[in-house]
Amino acid sequence: MRAVNLLPKTQTRSSRRRSKSTPWALVLGLAGTAVASAAIGAVFLQASGAASDRKAELADVSAQLAALPKPKAVTNDDAALTAERNQRATAVAGAFAYHVSWDRVLRRLALVLPDDVWLTSLVAQAPATPGMGGRGLGVDAAANGMTIMGYTYSHAGVARLLSRLGVLPDLTSVQLQTSMLALIGERQVVQFTILANVKSGGPAT
Numbered sequence: 001m002r003a004v005n006l007l008p009k010t011q012t013r014s015s016r017r018r019s020k021s022t023p024w025a026l027v028l029g030l031a032g033t034a035v036a037s038a039a040i041g042a043v044f045l046q047a048s049g050a051a052s053d054r055k056a057e058l059a060d061v062s063a064q065l066a067a068l069p070k071p072k073a074v075t076n077d078d079a080a081l082t083a084e085r086n087q088r089a090t091a092v093a094g095a096f097a098y099h100v101s102w103d104r105v106l107r108r109l110a111l112v113l114p115d116d117v118w119l120t121s122l123v124a125q126a127p128a129t130p131g132m133g134g135r136g137l138g139v140d141a142a143a144n145g146m147t148i149m150g151y152t153y154s155h156a157g158v159a160r161l162l163s164r165l166g167v168l169p170d171l172t173s174v175q176l177q178t179s180m181l182a183l184i185g186e187r188q189v190v191q192f193t194i195l196a197n198v199k200s201g202g203p204a205t
Contacts (some may be wrong), residue, residue, distance in 0.1 A: 150191075
């Protein structure tokens with residue numbers, strides 16, 4: 001019996017064309033896969049190189065840190081020098097605490113001195129301890145104060161001088177020690193002695 005092809009001729013031709021084009025599609029697919037694999041490999045190699053560079057940089061930094069000199073341990077000599085420096089700083093601070101700006105004190109005293117008062121003696125000494133002149137616990141002219149002696153024409157003049165000295169910021173505990181009548185030639189005057197404490201510290205202004 002002879003075989004007979006019952007399919008149309010057009011269908012037979014298309015089947016033949018599909019069978020002939022199949023190898024080319026396979027080749028193109030394999031080529032695309034190869035390109036993608038090559039791209040992935042290149043990205044991996046680049047990332048691996050960057051990681052290697054970071055590791056090398058980290059190693060260099062670690063080596064530099066290791067080469068730095070280690071801090072020297074504090075010895076007894078260093079501690080002694082530090083203690084001596086602190087003592088000197090304390091001494092300087094104490095010296096400024098005792099300091100009195102005498103130019104400022106005398107300038108202000110001259111500004112408030114009444115015209116009808118003249119001085120014969122002024123003895124002053126810086127406070128023996130910081131702040132002693134500002135405590136207002138009485139006057140000790142021999143230790144930390146000022147002794148002012150002079151003349152005026154009346155007891156009212158002495159009171160006026162006391163009130164003016166009392167407003168000076170450099171003096172505290174201003175008080176009258178003596179006030180008595182005296183004669184200078186034929187003129188009757190009032191001789192007085194005033195005591196006050198002197199404040200310490202602060203710059204001259």
